[in-house]
Amino acid sequence: MSYAAQTLQSSAPQAFMRDRAAQRIGTSPSERAPDDGLSALQTIGTVVRFNRNAEIFSDGDEACYSYRIVSGTVRLCKLMMDGRRQIAQFLVTGDLFGVEWLDTHSLTAEALSDVVAVRYARAHLERLGEERNDVQRSLMALLSRDLWATQNHLVTLGRQTAKERVVSFLLALAERNGTKNGGVLDIPMGRQDIADYLGLTIETVCRAITELKRRRLIDIPNRSQIVIRALARLREIATGDFEQ
Amino acid sequence: MSYAAQTLQSSAPQAFMRDRAAQRIGTSPSERAPDDGLSALQTIGTVVRFNRNAEIFSDGDEACYSYRIVSGTVRLCKLMMDGRRQIAQFLVTGDLFGVEWLDTHSLTAEALSDVVAVRYARAHLERLGEERNDVQRSLMALLSRDLWATQNHLVTLGRQTAKERVVSFLLALAERNGTKNGGVLDIPMGRQDIADYLGLTIETVCRAITELKRRRLIDIPNRSQIVIRALARLREIATGDFEQ
DNA sequence: CGTTGCTTTGATGCCCGTCAATGATTGTGG
DNA sequence: CCACAATCATTGACGGGCATCAAAGCAACG
Numbered sequence: 001m002s003y004a005a006q007t008l009q010s011s012a013p014q015a016f017m018r019d020r021a022a023q024r025i026g027t028s029p030s031e032r033a034p035d036d037g038l039s040a041l042q043t044i045g046t047v048v049r050f051n052r053n054a055e056i057f058s059d060g061d062e063a064c065y066s067y068r069i070v071s072g073t074v075r076l077c078k079l080m081m082d083g084r085r086q087i088a089q090f091l092v093t094g095d096l097f098g099v100e101w102l103d104t105h106s107l108t109a110e111a112l113s114d115v116v117a118v119r120y121a122r123a124h125l126e127r128l129g130e131e132r133n134d135v136q137r138s139l140m141a142l143l144s145r146d147l148w149a150t151q152n153h154l155v156t157l158g159r160q161t162a163k164e165r166v167v168s169f170l171l172a173l174a175e176r177n178g179t180k181n182g183g184v185l186d187i188p189m190g191r192q193d194i195a196d197y198l199g200l201t202i203e204t205v206c207r208a209i210t211e212l213k214r215r216r217l218i219d220i221p222n223r224s225q226i227v228i229r230a231l232a233r234l235r236e237i238a239t240g241d242f243e244q
Numbered sequence: 245m246s247y248a249a250q251t252l253q254s255s256a257p258q259a260f261m262r263d264r265a266a267q268r269i270g271t272s273p274s275e276r277a278p279d280d281g282l283s284a285l286q287t288i289g290t291v292v293r294f295n296r297n298a299e300i301f302s303d304g305d306e307a308c309y310s311y312r313i314v315s316g317t318v319r320l321c322k323l324m325m326d327g328r329r330q331i332a333q334f335l336v337t338g339d340l341f342g343v344e345w346l347d348t349h350s351l352t353a354e355a356l357s358d359v360v361a362v363r364y365a366r367a368h369l370e371r372l373g374e375e376r377n378d379v380q381r382s383l384m385a386l387l388s389r390d391l392w393a394t395q396n397h398l399v400t401l402g403r404q405t406a407k408e409r410v411v412s413f414l415l416a417l418a419e420r421n422g423t424k425n426g427g428v429l430d431i432p433m434g435r436q437d438i439a440d441y442l443g444l445t446i447e448t449v450c451r452a453i454t455e456l457k458r459r460r461l462i463d464i465p466n467r468s469q470i471v472i473r474a475l476a477r478l479r480e481i482a483t484g485d486f487e488q
Numbered sequence: 489c490g491t492t493g494c495t496t497t498g499a500t501g502c503c504c505g506t507c508a509a510t511g512a513t514t515g516t517g518g
Numbered sequence: 519c520c521a522c523a524a525t526c527a528t529t530g531a532c533g534g535g536c537a538t539c540a541a542a543g544c545a546a547c548g
Contacts, residue, residue, distance in 0.1 A: 078399050082484050086402040088395055101381075101388040106395055133374060137345075143387050144345040150394045151332055151350055155322050157401035158330040158443030162536065191495065199402030201537055206496055223495065223545080240326050406504065435527060445505055450528055467513075467527065 037138035038096065040128060041068070045118035056098070056109035056117075063100035065119045069093050072115030073188045076107040077196065087197040088150060090189060096142060099125065112189055157199045160240075165198040166208040168238045170218070174228055185226045281382035282340065284372060285312070289362035300342070300353035300361075307344035309363045313337050316359030317432045320351040321440065331441040332394060334433060340386060343369065356433055401443045404484075409442040410452040411482040414462070418472055429470045 045068065050056055056067065059078055067074075074091040088107055091097050098109060100122070129136040156165050170185065179185045187194075195202045209226075212218045217234055219227035228234070289312065294300055300311065303322060311318075318335040332351055335341050342353060344366070373380040400409050414429065423429045431438075439446045453470075456462045461478055463471035472478070 078395065080399065080403060080484060084403040084484070086399045088398055101384045102392065106392045130377060136380060140345045140384065140387070143384070143391065147387065147391045147394060148346065148350045150391060150398065151322065154332055154394065154397060154401060155324065155330045157398060158440075159324060159328040196402075202495080203497085203538085204536060207536090210496075240324060240328070446527080447506085447529085448504055451504090454528075 036094075036096070036142070037134060038142075040132060040135055041118075041120060041125070044124045044128070045120045048117055048119045050111040050115040050117070052111055052114050054111045054115075056111060056115075057105050059105060059108045061105045063098065063103060063105050064122055066096060066098040066100075066122060066125055067109075067117040067119050068096045070116040070118060072117075073112040074115060074117075075110050075112050075189070075193060075197075077110065078107060085196045086199065087193060088153070089146070090193075090197070092188075099139060099142065101143075112193065162198075162200055162204050163208050163211070164238055164240060165200065166194075166205055167212070167234050169194060169198060170212075170226065170228075171231075171234055171238055174231070179228055181228060181231045183228055184221070185228055187224050187226060191223075280338075280340070280386070281378060282386075284376060284379055285362075285364060285369070288368045288372070289364045292361055292363045294355040294359040294361070296355055296358050298355045298359075300355060300359075301349050303349060303352045305349045307342065307347060307349050308366055310340060310342040310344075310366060310369055311353075311361040311363055312340045314360040314362060316361075317356040318359060318361075319354050319356050319433070319437060319441075321354065322351060329440045330443065331437060332397070333390070334437075334441070336432075343383060343386065345387075356437065404482075406442075406444055406448050407452050407455070408482055408484060409444065410438075410449055411456070411478050413438060413442060414456075414470065414472075415475075415478055415482055418475070423472055425472060425475045427472055428465070429472055431468050431470060435467075 047070070048067075050072075056074065057063075057065070069091055071093055074095075074097060075087050076089040076091065076097065077085055077087040079085050089097075090112070098105060100106065125139075129139055156168055160168065173179075173187065174183070174185050177183075177185060189197075191202045191205050195205045198205065209218070209220070212234075213220050217230040217237075219229060221227060291314070292311075294316075300318065301307075301309070313335055315337055318339075318341060319331050320333040320335065320341060321329055321331040323329050333341075334356070342349060344350065369383075373383055400412055404412065417423075417431065418427070418429050421427075421429060433441075435446045435449050439449045442449065453462070453464070456478075457464050461474040461481075463473060465471060
């Protein structure tokens with residue numbers, strides 16, 4: 001019997017899954033391996049650009065295109081009619097998104113920063129999948145990793161406290177970047193985006209981060225960077241070990 | 245631009261998706277169409293039985309087998325080390341679960357009632373997928389629907405109030421059963437399971453249900469049945485329209 | 489240097505979790 | 519068939535964690 005992830009990473013059964021899941025969050029280190037078994041796509045895409053906050057596609061739109069990020073960060077989210085927002089995923093350089101098998105997009109994609117991406121026609125992608133079994137498998141694996149990450153996200157939203165959520169989020173970023181104790185962590189998204197990802201308000205996110213600083217577990221050189229000072233202690237907090 | 249689901253069903257782009265998503269929750273009407281494009285599986289499975297509360301497989305286990313439910317109800321969940329539990333999905337007769345593409349199971353499966361199921365070896369399923377494109381597509385669609393449902397679940401856990409969550413849950417059950425105004429709705433899971441699905445406590449679930457009764461929106465003939473008295477009003481509550 | 493947008497901090501209140509007790513239902517053995 | 523136990527559901531009292539409202543701080547831009 002094993003237990004659920006407290007951070008997005010902590011219970012990944014394999015290093016492979018850990019690395020992939022970590023890619024779905026945070027910024028992009030230039031040294032990331034670009035090949036996920038879908039290098040065959042390279043020939044059939046066209047380059048497109050989006051300004052910061054531009055909508056790439058919307059929940060419910062017909063799924064004509066998929067995208068691979070060349071540079072920038074994208075958020076996938078759902079909006080309620082009264083304006084409440086839930087972010088499901090952050091995507092960075094190298095990530096593929098908008099691959100659908102049910103005719104319509106299930107999420108809205110927005111550019112978090114200026115974004116350059118390669119766009120693939122859905123028909124091309126599907127044909128490639130039918131012709132090449134390895135491509136089909138890669139797409140299947142992509143979908144599986146998204147599901148895996150979303151299931152872990154469910155635990156965070158359903159069963160973790162505000163402090164645990166924020167720490168889990170920071171650890172997910174840190175793990176992806178390989179940030180060690182004392183290392184600097186880049187935070188590409190604003191506080192409101194973090195809040196909408198974690199199911200909290202911006203004020204609660206701020207207070208949680210501030211308290212981590214007060215307790216000397218992190219430093220905050222500026223609003224888009226954090227220094228990890230006590231990685232092990234942070235992991236304990238994320239899993240709910242000990243108090244707080 | 246469209247908006248996120250308030251219930252698991254309300255924003256499904258297609259009837260097809262609505263019906264499938266609804267199947268993932270609640271009890272099983274005998275008249276459900278059994279064929280999801282995977283009837284080719286019929287020849288390669290073996291029948292297995294599980295007692296109520298038995299564990300079928302555990303999060304992190306090597307994914308050797310997948311299952312299709314013949315009778316009974318199954319919950320898929322994650323457990324935290326301190327005992328907190330998040331249920332990701334309820335599965336009923338006809339549903340396929342435990343199909344993995346990443347070597348290990350990502351969730352724990354438990355029998356909510358006594359369960360009869362057909363077990364499929366993973367190797368057989370994969371081979372069938374490689375040999376037959378239609379099977380591969382069906383498995384892809386299965387995975388996509390799970391992801392779609394989980395993404396909607398994220399909105400529920402991250403951005404809905406306790407009352408909205410409970411109403412959304414009841415509406416999802418009602419929609420699946422085709423329960424009309426005045427119709428009886430069977431609730432196959434206990435209050436604790438509902439709470440663990442909705443990220444609440446059992447007391448909060450009870451109070452929310454009681455208040456719906458007090459407001460004459462539902463009746464409660466017994467603990468495992470609910471009568472829907474004001475479907476339209478319930479839908480308004482689930483989407484956050486008007487107050488409360 | 490003022491404007492604009494984002495972040496941080498503070499004060500307050502309420503929703504929902506916690507703790508506790510009672511009620512209802514199911515199962516079991518005499 | 520009844521008595522009893524065990525399990526589950528409901529209701530109440532209470533407190534805390536997080537949301538809300540408000541204001542001030544801070545960085546990027548013209």
